[in-house]
Amino acid sequence: MKLDSYLLRLVILLLPFLGWSQTATIKGVVLNAANVPVDNANVTANGTGTTTNAYGFYELKILAESDVTVIFTHLLYKRVLVNFNLKNGQVIEFNPVMNLNVEQIATVVINSNQRQSVAGVTSIAPDVLRNIKGAQPGVENILKTLPGVNISNELSTQYSVRGGNFDENLVYVNEIEVYRPFLVRSGQQEGLSFVNTDLVQNIEFSAGGFQAKYGDKLSSALDITYKNPIKFGLNAEASLLGGSVSAEAVTKDSKLSGIIGLRYRDNSLILNSLETEGTVKPVFADAQTYITYKFSDKFQLNFLGNISSNSYTFQPQNRQTNFGTIDDPKALLVYYEGQEKDNYNTYFGAFKANYFASDALTLKLIAATYHTTEEEYFDILAQYRLGEVNSNIGDENLGEVEFSEGIGSQLTHARNDLDALISTIEHKGDYKLNNHTFEWSIKYTHEDIRDRLVEWEVIDSAGFSINPPNLNIVKDQPYQPYQGPLVAFQNVRATNQVQIDRFQAYAQWSKRSELGSNDVFYNFGVRAHHWTVNGDGIKSSAQTVFSPRGQFAIKPDWDKDILFRIAGGVYYQPPFYRELRDSSGIVRPDVKAQKSIHLVLGNEYSFKMWDRPFKLVSEAYYKHMTDVNPYTLENVRIRYRASNNAKAYAYGVDLRLNGEFVPGTESWFSFGYLKTEENIGDRGYISRPTDQRLKFGVLFQDYVPNIPELKVYLNLVYNTGVPGGSPSYADPYDYQNRLRDYKRADVGFSYAIIDRNKTYSSQWKNKLKELTIGVEVFNMFDVQNAITNTWVRDVYSKRQYAIPNYLSPRVFNVRLAMKL
Known part of the structure; x- marks a missing residue:
């Protein structure tokens, strides 16, 4: 019984x-x-x-x-x-x-993006991501054409937004926050972006003034939604830089659906074209999947998983960089011994349970774990000659160094290991009542970081050891003998074991309504963030911040389709592990959250031109920042001072015109003006490392009228130079040299051998939806862009020479893609 x-x-x-x-x-x-x-x-x-x-x-x-x-x-x-x-x-x-x-x-x-417009969100069509490639393809390749977004390294997936740095951007995939490796110092080592464009369904990007439901960062929020398949599909792509394949499927009863993507990337074609010759093996691969199982109409379970392996091995041999002027040409010759070997392996898994209690109430539970193991090992001896170049046309020694003004050597060593485990559990919910929407969340995160940092650098010039710039010892070599200690130019050694516990919560309210005959939108919310830092030999520290935010938009009852928007709030960025570690490797647990007060004024004007839809989006913004944690930027590595002794501001204007300049295609033109400065220790305002004043971006698509299968795209970016042309160890108040302007144009041509608009007699062609072959030219005009400068010292003349480190030159690529 x-x-x-x-x-x-x-x-x-x-x-x-x-x-x-x-x-x-x-x-x-x-x-x-x-x-x-x-x-x-x-x-x-x-x-x-x-x-x-x-x-x-x-x-x-x-x-x-x-x-x-x-x-x-x-x-x-x-x-x-x-x-x-x-x-x-x-x-x-x-x-x-x-x-x-x-x-x-x-x-x-007609306004097909009304929700994004009122919230100040830019929506990007997934097809644009998949069709527009670049030296580093992905969502970041498209973001760099948007106003307010700056990227000055085509090999990097990192971007700065409205004066912020790379660590100030939020990235979500299906409401799950994702992370990037910690130790990466160069764009050449980065590998693949976390976001697999073959899996993407929706993309939303906010460059500031975003809602409380997004996390605690100072600059931007990128919200990605992966596909939930409704039928079988297969995509594959191969090029000289690697390949990818993705498959999606759903069971007959529609309870189980999933999509999986595999990617492989080898940047040898690009890196072998750089000035530094040698053996380079940059191999990056990852596998991602997003699976949904519907237990019922009210309950479903999702899984997002990612495994990534990035390996970068480099054995440099020699390098020659020509610089100077036509009247006074110079060159740097470098001969290398040794190698660099880096490995970044990441593992990410997240479960997300959705319970649809009713049409109005949705409850969610998210549990995620991120694990990264990173190794950065190198021993490289560089022996250099700096001299005058033979510029006599017709001479058999044209271009060679004839007279050496300085000789020296540099020995660099690193044995850096990092193991980080980040675990998160979060409850989210939303409730709709008439025109009101209420959203809330409670989140707990545990971060366990184990880090060993061992780096040193020894420099000599003509046999004389160069002391570090902060060593206050007077010397007059070679005229007077130096009898002081021999000290490495840089020497950093630290071992840290740090645990950070975070409790976060937010609540926000949104409403659509009418004000007279005008449509209006309201959004108000607040976030709370409490964190505690513990670790071996670290004094425990706990802090709490509150972040109120709000938005208001109005669409007047005018004949013209115009929308006005204002957004703002108090934004905090509680320190992550990298922000707690100073330049000597010591962890400072008392570092405060950086604070920024945002104010964004926006306007959108939708209109028709040539009987086709267009939209002009303009935004003016101002950010007042306090408790700023100053930092230096070397390629893509950020080194913080781990102090809050600065204040800063940023203001600017962003404009974007997008629409069908060519029928059936979407293109846009962007312009941005930015000024951002900081005041460190009340010494006065100077430009921040991301002070990129002017920015122009163009994404243009076209096709041949009589041959619509033949398409072309142009991805063009122009950025004025940022401060960074000075030695990284230098006092920024003494050096404010800027790098040269960044100018780059990528162009691609593709021909659709098979597309969905045609029917074929051949059976194998009927099975394919698309078959495309393409040719791409990266850096079409072969512009020499520089990411940093190498500083070479001449002990006799006591001069330092800035030799630019150039990015990739013109590179050709061939691509083949198919869709089943």
Whole structure:
């Protein structure tokens, strides 16, 4: 009897789930006659319904094994009625086209990205990511063309936004925060971006003034959504720089769906074209997957996983860099011994449970773990000659160094190891009541960092050892003998074991309403962040900050489609491990959170030109920062002072015009002006390392009218130089030299051998949706951009020479892509 009782209870518990399973799913995108997604369209059937989101996407559950009429309605369009009779668990894709209601056509205002506009979010089409490649392809390759976003190293995935540094940007994938390696010092070593573009469904980017639901960083938030497949698909791509393959599938009952992507990258083609010759093996690979299992209509479980292996081995042999002027040409010759070997292995896994308690209430639970093991080993001896270059045209020794002004050597050594484990558990929820939306979250994070830092550098010039600049010893070599101690030019040794516990929470409220005849949007929220730093030999430290934020947008009832927006708040950035460690490797647990007060004023004007849609987005911003943690920037490595002895500000204007300059394609032009300065220790304001005053970006797509299968893209970026042309150890108040302007143009041509708009008699062609071959030219104009300077000393003349470290020259690539 006891067993029968348990069985009866089990059946009773399962009855609701059995009832829920007798359904089918219809999903798709609602479009208008101009092929533009229709947002806020009502989709109803048998008394239940949903609305389309800002992308026109909808998903509706209907009864299975019965005739069901689905109705699509919208105030501005004629309704669409469609009959369905689907099997249990069946999922189909249906994309209806709604025609304008003729009676109301005079008052129609089309805005397909209304939700993003009011929130100050830029939306990027995933196809743009997949079609526009670069020396380092990915979402960052597109971000660098947006106003306010600056990238001055095409081999890097790091970017700065409106005067912030690389550590001030949030990145989320399906609401899960992701991280990047800690020890990377050069863009050549970075490898792949975490975001796999083949898996992406939606991309949203905010350059400032973002909502409280995003985390505690000072600059930007990048929100990525991976696909939830509705049918089988296969993509593959191969080029001279590597390849990728992705597959997506769903079971017949639509309960289990998933997508997986594999990538392999070898940058030898680019790195072998640099001035430093040698044997280089940069091999980067990763595997990612996103899986969803639907237990019922109310409960589903997601898994996001990533394994990444980055290996960088370099045995330099020699280098020659020509610099100077036409009248006084000079060259640096370097001969190397030794090698560099770096390994960055990361493992990431996250489970996300969604419970749809009702149409209004959604509850989520996220558990994630990130583990990285990093090794940075090198022993490199560099012996150099600095001299005058033979510039006599026709001479057999043209271009060679004839007279040496300085000789010397440099020995660098590193044995850096890092092991970091970051675990997170978070509850999130949202509740909708009429036009009100309430969102909240509670999150706990434990960070366990084990770090060993061993770096030293010895420099001599003509046999005389160079002491570090901060060693206050007067010497007059070679005229007077030096009898002081021999000290390494740089010597950093530290071993740290640090644990950081964080408790975070936020609550925010949003509302859409009307103010008279005008549409308005409100958003207000607050974040709280409490953290504690512990570790071996570290005095425990605990701190708490609160971050209120708000947004307001109004769309006046005007004939023209114009939207005004204001956003602001108090933003904090509690220190991560790297911000706690000073330049000598010592951990400072009392470092405060950097604070920034944001104010953003925005305007969007949508209009038609040549009977095609365009949008002009303009934003003015100001950031006042206190408790700033000063830092130096070497390539892509950031070294903090681990103190809060500075204040700073940043202000500027961003403009972006995007639309169909060519019918059927999206292009944009961007312009940005920025000024950011800091005051360290009340010594006065100087430019920050990211003070990149002017920025122009162009992403342009076109095709041949008579041959629409032949397409071309142009990715063009111009940035004025940033401070960074001075030695990293120098006092920034004594040196404010800037690097040269960054100018780069990448162009690509692609021809679609097979596309979805054609039919073929050949059976194998019918199985393929797309087959494309392309040719790409990176750095089309072969501009010599510099990322840093190498400083060479001449002990006799007591002069220092700045020799630029150039980035990649012109490189050709061939690409083949297919979609099944």
